[in-house]
Amino acid sequence: MFRLAKALVVLASATLVACSVSVNYDSGDQLDLSGPDQPEQVAGYYGVGKAASPEEIAGWDIDIRPDGLGLPDGSASAEDGEMLYEDQCAVCHGSFGEGVDRYPVLAGGEGTLTESRPEKTVGSYWPYASTLWDYIHRAMPFAAPQSLSDQDVYAITAYVLYLNDLVDYKFVLTRDNLASIEMPNRDGFFVDDRPDTSNEACMNNCKDAASIRITSEPELVVDVSPVVKSTATAPGY
Amino acid sequence: MAAEGQKLPIAERRNFLKNGLMLAGGMLAGAAANAQASDKNLSLNLPPNLPKWSRSLGPGVLTNPYGKPSRFESHIVRRNVPWLTADRIASISFTPLAELSGIITPNSLVFERHHAGIPDIDPEQHRLMLHGLVDRPIIFTLDDLRRMPSTSVIRFLECPANGGMEWRAAQMDALQFTHGMLSCCEWTGVLLSTLLQEVGVQESAAWVLAEGADGAHLSRSIPMHKAMDDALIVYAQNGEPLRPEQGYPLRLINPGWEGNTCVKWLRRLEVGDAAWYHREETAKYTDLLADGRARKFSFVQECNSVVTFPCPEKPPTEKGRYELQGLAWSGRGKIKQVDVSFDGGVNWRRAHLKGLVLAKALTRFSLDWDWDGGPALIQSRAVDQTGYVQPTYTQLREARGLSSIYHKNAIHTWRLHEGGKVTNVQIS
Numbered sequence: 001m002f003r004l005a006k007a008l009v010v011l012a013s014a015t016l017v018a019c020s021v022s023v024n025y026d027s028g029d030q031l032d033l034s035g036p037d038q039p040e041q042v043a044g045y046y047g048v049g050k051a052a053s054p055e056e057i058a059g060w061d062i063d064i065r066p067d068g069l070g071l072p073d074g075s076a077s078a079e080d081g082e083m084l085y086e087d088q089c090a091v092c093h094g095s096f097g098e099g100v101d102r103y104p105v106l107a108g109g110e111g112t113l114t115e116s117r118p119e120k121t122v123g124s125y126w127p128y129a130s131t132l133w134d135y136i137h138r139a140m141p142f143a144a145p146q147s148l149s150d151q152d153v154y155a156i157t158a159y160v161l162y163l164n165d166l167v168d169y170k171f172v173l174t175r176d177n178l179a180s181i182e183m184p185n186r187d188g189f190f191v192d193d194r195p196d197t198s199n200e201a202c203m204n205n206c207k208d209a210a211s212i213r214i215t216s217e218p219e220l221v222v223d224v225s226p227v228v229k230s231t232a233t234a235p236g237y
Numbered sequence: 238m239a240a241e242g243q244k245l246p247i248a249e250r251r252n253f254l255k256n257g258l259m260l261a262g263g264m265l266a267g268a269a270a271n272a273q274a275s276d277k278n279l280s281l282n283l284p285p286n287l288p289k290w291s292r293s294l295g296p297g298v299l300t301n302p303y304g305k306p307s308r309f310e311s312h313i314v315r316r317n318v319p320w321l322t323a324d325r326i327a328s329i330s331f332t333p334l335a336e337l338s339g340i341i342t343p344n345s346l347v348f349e350r351h352h353a354g355i356p357d358i359d360p361e362q363h364r365l366m367l368h369g370l371v372d373r374p375i376i377f378t379l380d381d382l383r384r385m386p387s388t389s390v391i392r393f394l395e396c397p398a399n400g401g402m403e404w405r406a407a408q409m410d411a412l413q414f415t416h417g418m419l420s421c422c423e424w425t426g427v428l429l430s431t432l433l434q435e436v437g438v439q440e441s442a443a444w445v446l447a448e449g450a451d452g453a454h455l456s457r458s459i460p461m462h463k464a465m466d467d468a469l470i471v472y473a474q475n476g477e478p479l480r481p482e483q484g485y486p487l488r489l490i491n492p493g494w495e496g497n498t499c500v501k502w503l504r505r506l507e508v509g510d511a512a513w514y515h516r517e518e519t520a521k522y523t524d525l526l527a528d529g530r531a532r533k534f535s536f537v538q539e540c541n542s543v544v545t546f547p548c549p550e551k552p553p554t555e556k557g558r559y560e561l562q563g564l565a566w567s568g569r570g571k572i573k574q575v576d577v578s579f580d581g582g583v584n585w586r587r588a589h590l591k592g593l594v595l596a597k598a599l600t601r602f603s604l605d606w607d608w609d610g611g612p613a614l615i616q617s618r619a620v621d622q623t624g625y626v627q628p629t630y631t632q633l634r635e636a637r638g639l640s641s642i643y644h645k646n647a648i649h650t651w652r653l654h655e656g657g658k659v660t661n662v663q664i665s
Contacts, residue, residue: 041434042434042437043372043373043434043435043436043437044373044435044437045434045435046384046385046435048377048381048382048384048385048435049375049376049377049378049381049435050375050376051373051374051375051376052366052367052368052374052375052376056366056376057366057368057374060366060504060505061368061505061507062448062454063446063448063456063507063513063515064513065509065511065513065514066511066513066514067511092323101323102320102321102322102323103323104520113525113529113531113640114527114528114529116639116640118525118529118640120520120525122520125519125520125525125531126519126520127514127519128514128519130514131514131515131516131519131520134513134515134516135515135516135520138453138454138456138515138516139352139353139452139453139454139455139516142326142327142353145353145452145453145454146454188529188530188531189519189523189530189531189532189533190530190531190532190533191532191533191534192532192533192534192535192536192537193532194532194535194537194539194644195539195625196636196637197628197632197633197636198626198632199618199626199627199628199629199632200626201574201576201585201618201620201626202585203576203584203585203587204584204585205583205584206582206583206584206585207581207582207583208583209580209581209583211665212581212582212583212614212664212665213664213665214652214662214663214664215406215662215663215664215665216406216407216408216662216663217407217652217660217661217662217663218407218408218409218410218660218661
């Protein structure tokens, strides 16, 4: 299968070269995907590395998928998660998931995605509940990643879902029901279809000079430290 | 204008400081003469005088075993925008593009983006685990990877949020902040396709999850077609081991794709039959459009360009002929042409592509330019080998609205004021 994929890639590269003959470029960056002359490569050709044991893999294999693949045993209710959330999460995310300073807002924002200041939260934006379990387990709490037990992750996940009115306070989140939780924005995403613009490389009299207005300009400042107007907006990544 | 006394443009201010340093040095030779010198042309180090450094010995070899820039270039550093993020642990710093030449970004100046700070990794104790839908799950050491065939390529690396603060309006005051989440290095490592062949990928494989060893364990789902194309597992950058900020000792490079997919401190690759939809490919790094829907897996960094001289940090200093310079790049391949306008996009002149023109790399362009001292609205517009033309703000906003955050590649405008000040503007 991948010998075929490789052949397609090589073919695609050749096509690109053929399309650009009118331009005189250096061609020194052509990636040589064929590698040096050598016998047909099969798995284990280089013979380096050591076999990963099931135990070694289990220790690092932490990823969870929307279909629930990867979830460990466990179950906990939103109620179970309330105190954990207060202790472990609220200092940055706020007791109600409202966010402190520029730390992420976790709850609210329903119906704001088309507004001028959309609030992208777990409830308003995230397509899958599995992402929440995965991320809390993977990277939270911020200062002590992967310090939570699986049981605690179930509890906090349930509580954040509760903060978003997606489950009841008594709801018990389990390995088996997590994938079936339907997030409000589940169908809000589509696969990249760019390019979505089609400008033209016009060279002369491309627009009416009299129509040009300066629509925005930051305050002029003297230092290289960034200063911005009070309307400054952070992208919130 | 009297109030402008303290508002020296950056470059003038820098010259003032530099002159001050030169004068301070000259003091040793002739304090009286220099005390009165207000013009650097009066320095005792200039013709016809013999500079003091020509009449003495300097420090010997190994004064700086690794080496460092001249003390006169200490202003060339990464900088951050404090209000962007809650702290500096999960934050970003910017490359000083105005100060760089050619297409290679020095390792010390490559912008940083961390989600849990910079881990301090002992390479002897670092491992890359490759498992999932493979015949032979393997754990590689750095030495193992260095035994395999290496590939070196020059490729840009850009955060998809580069310029993201400008979606609604011009608000950053320097090139470093409007475009500085951008760099270009020579990366050396092993093709991911080679590693995948080594472990034997199974028929149902469609995606590869890449995961970091930092506290964020940052993870992204990479489609198999990219993994089998030009994705690289790199251990070196511009000839030396990766810097800790750039993923030491091992990172993924997906040429032309979002910097965020180029997972740093890479510890694990898992082959699977579906995407994982983790936080950095759902909550973040998706592009919210005006209708409330969002693009996902928007991997490619589309064609973009910016004029690097003149710019707010480097305004012209006097009337006359200059070489205007800039950078263009495209995640879809090579830059085909760059045009420059001085009148806000009414008329354009074809720029010269300088030096190496490489696929998915920064490409430097230039244009001889006679500045008459008057105002101008300076823009650059790049076209890549696919024929894609960098869009205007109007076109980009019509297509996406204002809430996308990422992938802002609109034609940028510098306003050159009469007298030489340069500011960041957006125009109709």
